Amino acid sequence: MTAAQFEVRVEANRRLSGGYFLLELAAAEATPVAAAVPGQFVMLRGEWGRELLNPRAFSILDAPDDRRFSILAKAYGEGTRRLKLVEPGDRLVTTGPLGVAFPRPAPGVRDLLVAGGVGLPPLHFYARMAHRAGLSGHVEMYYGGRNRDDLVLLDDLEAWNVAAHFATEDGSAGVRGYVTAALAPRLDLAAREGQAVRVLACGPTPMLAAVRRLVLERGVQAHLCLEENMACGFGVCLGCAVPVYGAKPYRYCCTDGPVFDAREVRWP
Amino acid sequence: MTEGIDITTSCGPIALRSPILAASGCFAYGQQFAAFTDLRALGGISTKGISPLPRHGNPLPRICETTGGMLNSIGLENVGVEAFLRDKLPFLRDLGVSVWVNFFGVDFETYVDCARSLGAGQGIDALEMNISCPNIKKGGIEFGTVPEVAHRLTRACVEVSRVPIIVKLSPNVSDIVAMADAVQKAGAAGVSLINTITGMAIDVRTRRPKIATRYGGLSGPAIKPIALRMVHQVARALPDLPICGMGGILSGEDALEFLMAGAHCVQVGTANFAEPGACVRITEELRGLLRALKIPSVRAAIGSLEAHAAEPEHLPQSPWSFG
Numbered sequence: 001m002t003a004a005q006f007e008v009r010v011e012a013n014r015r016l017s018g019g020y021f022l023l024e025l026a027a028a029e030a031t032p033v034a035a036a037v038p039g040q041f042v043m044l045r046g047e048w049g050r051e052l053l054n055p056r057a058f059s060i061l062d063a064p065d066d067r068r069f070s071i072l073a074k075a076y077g078e079g080t081r082r083l084k085l086v087e088p089g090d091r092l093v094t095t096g097p098l099g100v101a102f103p104r105p106a107p108g109v110r111d112l113l114v115a116g117g118v119g120l121p122p123l124h125f126y127a128r129m130a131h132r133a134g135l136s137g138h139v140e141m142y143y144g145g146r147n148r149d150d151l152v153l154l155d156d157l158e159a160w161n162v163a164a165h166f167a168t169e170d171g172s173a174g175v176r177g178y179v180t181a182a183l184a185p186r187l188d189l190a191a192r193e194g195q196a197v198r199v200l201a202c203g204p205t206p207m208l209a210a211v212r213r214l215v216l217e218r219g220v221q222a223h224l225c226l227e228e229n230m231a232c233g234f235g236v237c238l239g240c241a242v243p244v245y246g247a248k249p250y251r252y253c254c255t256d257g258p259v260f261d262a263r264e265v266r267w268p
Numbered sequence: 269m270t271e272g273i274d275i276t277t278s279c280g281p282i283a284l285r286s287p288i289l290a291a292s293g294c295f296a297y298g299q300q301f302a303a304f305t306d307l308r309a310l311g312g313i314s315t316k317g318i319s320p321l322p323r324h325g326n327p328l329p330r331i332c333e334t335t336g337g338m339l340n341s342i343g344l345e346n347v348g349v350e351a352f353l354r355d356k357l358p359f360l361r362d363l364g365v366s367v368w369v370n371f372f373g374v375d376f377e378t379y380v381d382c383a384r385s386l387g388a389g390q391g392i393d394a395l396e397m398n399i400s401c402p403n404i405k406k407g408g409i410e411f412g413t414v415p416e417v418a419h420r421l422t423r424a425c426v427e428v429s430r431v432p433i434i435v436k437l438s439p440n441v442s443d444i445v446a447m448a449d450a451v452q453k454a455g456a457a458g459v460s461l462i463n464t465i466t467g468m469a470i471d472v473r474t475r476r477p478k479i480a481t482r483y484g485g486l487s488g489p490a491i492k493p494i495a496l497r498m499v500h501q502v503a504r505a506l507p508d509l510p511i512c513g514m515g516g517i518l519s520g521e522d523a524l525e526f527l528m529a530g531a532h533c534v535q536v537g538t539a540n541f542a543e544p545g546a547c548v549r550i551t552e553e554l555r556g557l558l559r560a561l562k563i564p565s566v567r568a569a570i571g572s573l574e575a576h577a578a579e580p581e582h583l584p585q586s587p588w589s590f591g
Binding site: 002003004005043045050051052053054055079093095228229230231232234235236237238239240241242243248249250 | 294296325329330331336489539542
């Protein structure tokens with residue numbers, strides 16, 4: 001699928017709890033983002049002038065029809081701070097869809113979707129696609145945040161009948177601790193019962209590193225959706241290198257990823 | 269509407285259909301852009317810097333954004349001469365635009381080897397010799413900062429190259445004219461001005477530099493005034509030396525500033541990341557601006573900068589009296 005660069009207008013900027021905002025964006029006509037699958041991303045840039053040059057990368061949260069898609073974000077730096085302030089009608093330039101998605105559901109293997117904070121979108125999208133395909137029972141969500149407010153879009157999971165398990169650092173929802181505290185017992189249970197499971201994870205790098213250790217120690221297959229600084233998103237700037245094992249020491253988050261096999265990633 | 273404006277130009281012996289080229293390191297080997305833009309509308313493409321052997325690049329983080337620009341320390345990652353000639357050059361050659369192959373070595377001998385081996389490629393219009401990348405540790409620095417060393421290296425590469433050599437100079441020097449003069453006397457067909465300026469950014473929360481190698485090359489509109497100043501200095505001091513100007517060009521007006529300062533053509537770099545169609549848009553903006561300013565051609569714009577009118581000499585009393 002070929003990516004394109006096109007203009008979108010903001011249809012809605014929904015403020016959620018925990019400082020999250022959900023942008024619903026629409027192009028004037030059909031765009032290739034319509035065919036996006038979970039794990040793929042877009043680059044977004046507003047009318048930011050000369051001060052802030054590069055677009056920002058966002059996982060696609062949903063692509064409900066051939067003109068529309070949405071993203072979920074939190075203000076972190078200058079780019080996301082400006083995006084949080086956009087209003088309906090504002091124009092953004094989009095490049096996408098970009099990147100390699102999570103693998104499709106595999107028969108007989110249960111997918112454990114592991115999300116941490118801003119890493120929710122591709123897994124929420126995965127759960128949505130599973131629901132649309134009548135495979136809600138095939139996935140389980142493990143979702144961690146700082147506190148109850150940091151967990152968003154929970155109603156969707158309930159509506160889709162997706163089993164969800166939560167972890168918060170302050171214990172205000174689910175188990176107290178990081179998402180790995182909820183995930184580890186589940187992996188151990190699968191091992192005891194000889195159940196085939198696969199982990200699909202996205203979140204802050206320290207969380208993904210912890211998930212990676214957990215699955216590698218247990219020999220569980222896992223795919224991690226990574227985040228790196230990127231200027232272009234389509235394989236040119238070479239800024240988003242990911243250290244890997246294999247023929248070459250680096251691959252690229254934008255064109256080889258953002259989804260990588262946990263065994264391939266060369267992290268401490 | 270903007271037909272009739274002649275945008276052809278040349279950089280020394282290299283004829284160009286348009287003065288807007290894509291800059292090295294910001295356009296890879298061109299293929300990625302084909303989905304987004306009409307590559308045939310470009311004046312030319314300067315490739316990612318090629319070294320004799322493939323290079324894997326630096327640890328991450330490699331880039332960060334700064335006000336009006338970005339820092340990078342990619343580490344000159346590239347596929348190497350052999351794979352470039354085999355896998356990348358045919359695509360570029362078939363576009364029919366001017367193909368400039370940016371190259372570098374890790375020492376004197378590998379620079380000369382690289383200039384020689386690239387000569388085996390068909391369809392290369394120029395070699396752009398990078399003596400200025402801030403992101404290479406070994407040796408390197410003297411090539412771009414000591415005029416005598418740059419002269420020796422340029423001469424050796426010019427002798428073995430089948431195509432003209434444009435030398436891309438470093439702005440990280442105190443006397444840019446001395447560097448330009450040294451490479452011109454060694455046989456360079458022109459100079460590219462400027463490469464990135466070394467810089468740094470710090471994350472106070474982690475107390476770490478924002479890029480792994482601590483310092484990186486600053487590009488983008490933040491460096492445009494410095495680039496223009498250097499282009500102008502060299503153009504004035506060495507009027508016979510063709511200049512390809514670059515540094516933060518985002519618009520047709522930026523490009524025209526460089527032409528007026530004395531550049532014969534320009535390269536667009538950082539702008540390509542956010543907007544893969546940037547070179548084509550800038551070309552159209554330049555056409556429109558030339559027409560609006562009643563400048564008939566790109567050639568007429570080159571070096572057309574005028575000085576401010578001189579002030580009359582100061583006198584203790586006005587020479588004008590009112591009866």
